Amino acid sequence: MPANRLLELDPLPLTLTTHAETAVAARRLLGAHDSVQGLFATLHAARQQRIDRGVSVRRLEHGEVDLLRAAIVFAGAGLDAVLKQLVRDALPPLLASHPATKTSLNRFVTEMVRGEPKKAQRILGAPSADTALRAEYVDSITKGSLQTEKDLRAVRNSLGIAPxxxxxxxxxxxxxxxxxxxxEIVHELDLQASGPGIPTRRARKMSPVRDLANEAISITAEFVVATDALL
Incomplete structure (x- = not known):
């Protein structure tokens, strides 16, 4: 294995979008892919400078590990931004044409009536109740960041993608x-307790980080392609 292997993401599908409703999400995905790949290229260049100076690169320097951390954060931000954009742009037309999306909307209404009856009464009693309800539904999916795989399932179900x-x-x-x-990186600065004294930061290695970032970018692309196919 080369001493300074360039980490590379898998290429994105050649055709991500054929509809206006997925075009913005696709552009955001391309940007996320380029940003993460750019961080890997920067890491490669930094390590090459060390090699050129005759310095060992067997251990990552702190700044190099921060580039790996940034790659995970950028991949997560891309996933977040793209999936929310898909919901904002593609869900409204899908609600009018794709039965599976209506099932998820009906489940949302049922849960809101049971858990937040006053809100349900206000929304369903509005002059344009259907518009207000759909706006509330979209907002419920997109107002927070995607934190767990449960959130991926929620986006999948809302768009009517087959499980x-x-x-x-x-x-x-x-x-x-x-x-x-x-x-761990975003909310904890990757710090961890290691006994008495100053907390240490978690170790991040090149190949595992590449795999995590690549998996996040790849599933994001799958969401774009699948949503586009439903329109």
């Missing part, structure tokens, strides 16, 4: 490791 293949519950559950790593 099979890469969208099966069992496969989406495998993204728990990615969300854990992203949250």
């Amino acid at each position: 099979s293949g890469v969208f099966a519950d069992a496969h989406l559950a495998t993204f728990a490791d990615f969300f854990i790593a992203r949250n």
Whole structure:
């Protein structure tokens, strides 16, 4: 294995979008892919400078590990931004044409009536109740960041994507490791207790980080392609 192997994401599908409702999400995905790949290229260049100076690269420097952390954060931000954009742009037309999306909307209404009856009464009693309800539904899916694989299932169900293949519950559950790593970095600065004294930061290695980021970008692309196919 080369001493300074360039980490590379898998290429995105050649055709991500054929509809206006997925075009913005696709552009955001391309940007996320380029950003993460750019971080890997920066890491490669930094390590090459060390090699050129005759310095060993067997151990990652702190700044190099931060580039790996940034790759996970950028991949998560891309997943978040793209999936929310899909919901905002593609869900409204899908609600008018795709029965599976209506099932999820009806479940949302039932849960709101049971858990928040005053809100349900206000929304369903509005002059344009259907418009207000759909706006509330979209907002409920997009107002927070995607934190767990449960959120991936929620987006899948809202868009009416069949829960099979890469969208099966069992496969989406495998993204728990990615969300854990992203949250450790974003919310905890990757710090961990290591006994008495100053907390240390978690170790991040090149290949595992590449795999986590690649899996996040890849499932995001799958969401774009699947949603586009339903329109």
